[in-house]
Amino acid sequence: MALVTSAQLMRRDKPKREGNVHHVLQAALRQGLVKVSADRLLHVEESLRPSYEAFPKDARGNLPPHQVLPALTRAYFAKEHGWLVRGLESPGAPIISPGESHEDAHVAITGGPGGLYEVQILKDKAPGLAAALRDAALSPVAASAGLSLGDISRTVAALEQLLLEESLPLLRASYFLDGLDSGEDAQVPAVVEEWQAHEALLSYLLLFRHGLPRSLTDVESHQRLKQRAMKTADWSALKKFEAQALSEVVSGGTGKIGKISWSQASEAVSVLAMRYGRWQESECEDMKSTLLKMDAGGGRVKLQDFHGSPKHPHYQFTEKEDYLRKAGILVEEGDEQYVLIANYLLGPSNCIASSEYFAVCCLNQCEQVVSRLETILQAPAATVGQIMDAASGIRGNIGNIGNSSHDTHDDPPTAELQESLGMLVDNTGAVVLHSPGFRRWLHQAFPLECPRPTVQEDAAEEAELAEAREWLEMDEAARQKWQPLVLHPSECTRVPEWHAERSESSAEEGSEKNEPPGPPAAMLEVRHLADLMARCLCCALAGMEAWAQLHGVKASPKVDFFSPSVPPSQGFCARAREPISSGELLLDLPLQACLRPLHVDTCHFSDGTFVMDEQQKLMLQLLHEALVNGERSGWLPYIRTLPRTFPTLPLWYTAEEKKFLKGTSVDTLLEAAHIASDKDLQAMRACCQSDLLSILPDSPSLEQLRWAASVVASRAFDSSAAGVILAPFADALNHSSAAPHTRMRDCGKQLLFHAERDIPAGEEIMNCYGLQGNTQWLLNGGFRDSSRPCDDLLVTPADVVSSALAHLHYYRQDEAARSADDEESFLCSRLSLLQDRGLWHWQRVFLPITG
CATH class of the missing domain: 3.90.1410.10 (set domain protein methyltransferase, domain 1)
Structure with a gap:
């Protein structure tokens, strides 16, 4: 049994003010989660887990309290739904107010310490939760317990539910426009026929996609809109999308429906709203394919080619130079101006279904790339080799993320990527993942998926980094202060997830011998973990x-x-x-x-x-x-x-x-x-x-x-x-x-x-x-039971490395057992290989061996 203490799960005594703040926030979240299913909450938590694991945490496993929450929330909605939530725009991103076009955009000033409590729907629909988030965000770092994965996932799920509920007024309007109720003061019918429900949900989708401004009372205008939509090539796909959602809600996908209640129609609307971003992603992929044909290299299109491209039935590249520059989409190199493909696709001019509180935009494929990297690396920092290996694997399966036409695009040279990544290595021999430099490297490595960060986004990343360092330094100071009184073993045995500085003697020895940098300090500390434990x-x-x-x-x-x-x-x-x-x-x-x-x-x-x-x-x-x-x-x-x-x-x-x-x-x-x-x-x-x-x-x-x-x-x-x-x-x-x-x-x-x-x-x-x-x-x-060494699969926790997340898993097909000495020799050779590759702490290693 591999034992490590569970102290991080236990509550500690906190300053009274923070305790009150945390209590108020939890009470507000419980109220906000009343309509959220356990299954949905689990999904949100699993989606956030890779990013949570990749952020630096304190001894209790909590994240810094201020900067991280809005960043994780923004990334979740961009990755899962393609939603651009008003009040949660990326720092430096152009803001388009409800009912306005991209030509009226102004630059956001969000992304500072305020963050999530500035989201408009929270202020309007859940002022208690907004106030609790504000108090938590503005409380001193020293007085905060930080954010657990549960805190973050509950907050995101509550916000997601508020946004989904904004579809209910549109469904009510759809009932009226299709003649299923007589007006706002009348009650919607308890049940409707299946065909009537289909018509109402199709009307909802048309209203949802149209965005603001829209009329919810002009029956004739709506019916004309619906008739025009029925003549388009996309109508059959829209009907299939709607029918599948209703079938899943009512019959579990069996096809047996019958009469539809208001609650069932409401649930179907939530499903449609939640899935719409992924369903309409094909239009974004079409745009991406068109831009790829004009790619001048590095995910860039010449401005003259951009504006000179033929019109498409669903889109046309007409954005003016002023907007493109303001949005960070346009770059100048010498005498030439280029449009950055990834930046353009994620720009607000490509958002549809604009409502008072959010708009549906292209899915952020970069956040999907980052999530895969975080899943593989499972640490706040990693070596150049580990990042390059992970990135190579992701590029090899990029078709599962974005457009399959990426296969025809020339990837950046490996040597060039490795050199630029090496410039980001700090004095511990590692690259910090959540940093401005690494975001810029992602744009270089994945130019078609990851946008080039703006100056404001760089500043926001620096703020997150600074808060993380302050947070962990204070956590270390608190441990030193209380250690003589209350000793929590987890605080002794925890491998630092941030960068511990190498000892002065080690640094001096390395400089005198003029040797290349050794492995990160966290890796070096694992070697001494046995004595510590x-x-x-x-x-x-x-x-x-x-x-x-x-x-x-x-x-x-x-x-x-x-x-x-x-x-x-x-x-x-x-x-x-x-x-x-x-x-x-x-x-x-x-x-x-x-x-x-x-x-x-x-x-x-x-x-x-x-x-x-x-x-x-x-x-x-x-x-x-x-x-x-x-x-x-x-x-x-x-x-x-x-x-x-x-x-x-x-x-x-x-x-x-x-x-x-x-x-x-x-x-x-x-x-x-x-x-x-x-x-x-x-x-x-x-x-x-x-x-x-x-x-x-x-x-x-x-x-x-x-x-x-x-x-x-x-x-x-x-x-x-x-x-x-x-x-x-x-x-x-x-x-x-x-x-x-x-x-x-x-x-x-x-x-x-x-x-x-x-x-x-x-x-x-x-x-x-x-x-x-x-x-x-x-x-x-x-x-495994050592008396049965050849049974099925052997899972061997190998030395200290096993508790530091590097595990050996190998499968034997033959019935002949190796001797204990042979097995020990085999494990030692594998441990040496792990050490040479720098994989002591940063990830799990699985080595399937046959024969």
């Missing part, structure tokens, strides 16, 4: 002895229940301090010392909607202790010894990582487990969001739910008297399917563990949980 594991257990006495736990003095494993990165284990005879009592554990779902069992679910099993209840109880009680929890010493992450658990692998499980029986089990776990997580999220469950004042994030699910799945015991429980001390007896070391007796009020055989001094003591195979162990625990 060995010391800090002991720190984490400092209170366990007193806690055991308080709860009546009796452990044999012959057993060291929390002996650091070898290597230390694999956490704790139980070892015999001296010889133990068969039958000796190893542990007497009262049930009162076990973590049980007491609060959850007493919760009353008044409407009977939610039914949870024992494992789900225990998960919520664990979250209650970690998130709500925190430092006051009676199980705090035990919670600190729990794993913080489960990187070896296949259930949480990314899509790329799962490819290495194909063809194994783990893959088959994994598919079924994913379906079950998704249902569990969604049901628990729904419980937490409802007012029925009071033990968690805030809805936990997906990351926190996964943490609790992983702990319970891999460590829980089943007691006849108390059901599913977490048993301190007992779970140090690492699980093994073939370990005849101990047996557990369930005596009702206590659990007794006895030795099953003579155990020599120094040997690890394991508990037998039955005859499960490697497949089940890999799925539930992420580790």
